[in-house]
Amino acid sequence: MTRVAFHCSACGKCCNTPPAMTVPELLAHEDLFIGALALHPVRRVRAGDALPAGQARHRVDAADAAAISVLNQALLHPAAPGTALSHWRLATQGLDYASRGACPALQADGLCRVHGERQPGACRAVPLEPLWPDRLQQVVLLQRREEAGFLGTDCLTLADEGPREDLLCDGQSLPRDADRRALADQRAALLADRLHWGDAVFADLGPALGRQGAPAAGYLTLPMAPVLMALAAASPRCRARCQRYAQRQRVLIETQVTLALARRCSEDRATTEELRRFVRAYEAFGAWASQSRDTAGVNAAATEAYLGLAV
Template sequence: MTALDPGKRHFACTACGRCCDSGPEMELGETIALADRFVIALLFKVHGLPASERSGWAQPWWRDEQSRIPLRPALEEKRRQLGAFASRKTIDNPRERHRYLTISAMAQDFGRKRCPHLVDDLCAIHAIRPLTCRTVPLHYSRPPSTLAAYLDGFVGTPGYRCDTSPSAPLVLDGRRIVDREVAQARDAAIARAKADRGWKEHLLLLMDDPATAAAARLPTYDAVLEQSDNGYASSVPMLAAWRALREDGAMTAAAFEDVCRKQLALIQHEISVSEDPAVMQDLLDMRAAYDQSLSGLRQGSATQPHAMLAHRAPLTP
């Protein structure tokens, strides 16, 4: 059975731990509850789509997408899926594309290439794991018509030991997700993104002006686009987003202090075990940033300047 064949897909996790090969990505609204579990970065990614089915790269895009439906509805489906999570859409006429900016968060693994909470190939925080983990192997960023191909590629990854035998639970029937928990987690992710929309819009307002972006220690929107054109996502410490939420009045001073102290405890632990000089410097800079924000909070201001920590990460689809 090929990735594009109609039919059913069976799947069961065998707890091999192979897919837990990085810190998980998550929606902004998940970060507060997980601030004592992960050192978290704020992540900006730009996704490109053909402007129409007549665009020069529409057919290659459709083949890469491995959608089970024709090009035009596949493009419309992808637009709807990205639209649920994207904070801004712009048109790039010279390249015949639409660009969608997504703002999310990423748990840092500091180059270890494994989730910090993978212990003996098992998830140590399974009960409170992020939505991105709850939708494995039918991730919520993927539109329904591409899920069969995505699942086939996932289970075919060298080293993965997923159970796809007929005796494993049925998870996908054509474009319909049969696994109720995964379907509910996908819906929860869309609802979470909708609830976070105001927070993200506030960040974008700060990013549109170089002066306010610099004061908030955020990249400008134009800088994010430039990074994307060079093949990279943009990342800064999650502190910038929490500070913006605090300044917008949507986060209390007590809650802001709480997440800062939780991040500081994790950062201090990483400093105690890190052996990589580059990672160590980043950790020291992050510690200074959180220390200064807490100092500013004690002095009646949560907006003290701190070191800008903009990193480049490979841009993944």
């Protein structure tokens, strides 16, 4: 049984990229984080498979496989039959220039400017992973002890037997209520994303993904325009909020591109071209939204509440 303790020293080393963020979180931080739609292939995990767990391997048993399947079915989208993929993860996230090597919310003093109530749920769950079941968080933690963001830090340590206040994982269990709650809250937020826009967007993207298979780079990033279109169709208020987001994102992207050009870093070029495609996608969304009629769908109230527009 593996026991892992966690103590955050606020060194900021693991805050080396923008986090995964739900749509409401991206809207709340529309002037700080560039939003993107990300597509991650998820490979099948069956009983008997061996998962990397730091320097060792974890043999998946029937209970592990069942718990993985439950989460996949709830939060992910099924891949085409007959492939090595089990599901696609369709999610939104922050995007930035890799050359910056830090989350946009990371301050010079190593602290987070959006810590507290405004902090993304994925960050509150760190170093745990909501897309893996609780019983396999020990595997996640052992993997993360080997990742670049945690190397050279002492926040994740193997713990001996006995009571410890900083004990994060005790074999297949998470002893602290706050950690279990952080995972449950983030899973609920991801489910809301799926229900309010994920299923609709995947219905459009799914056929192309079935033909394409897993991307060579491991995942794809796309503009948020398909997400905004799905949400904007719910009601005039939703459309106005999505239009504001698109406008604010264009301003933020143009600012970041200008800064990148001043840095003259060759590795920034691909991201600059990608962000320029985002701007064009937002322009197309703006043209579409301006021509849309004022109608409200059957889920208008629920979508407005999801976007934080409910009175």
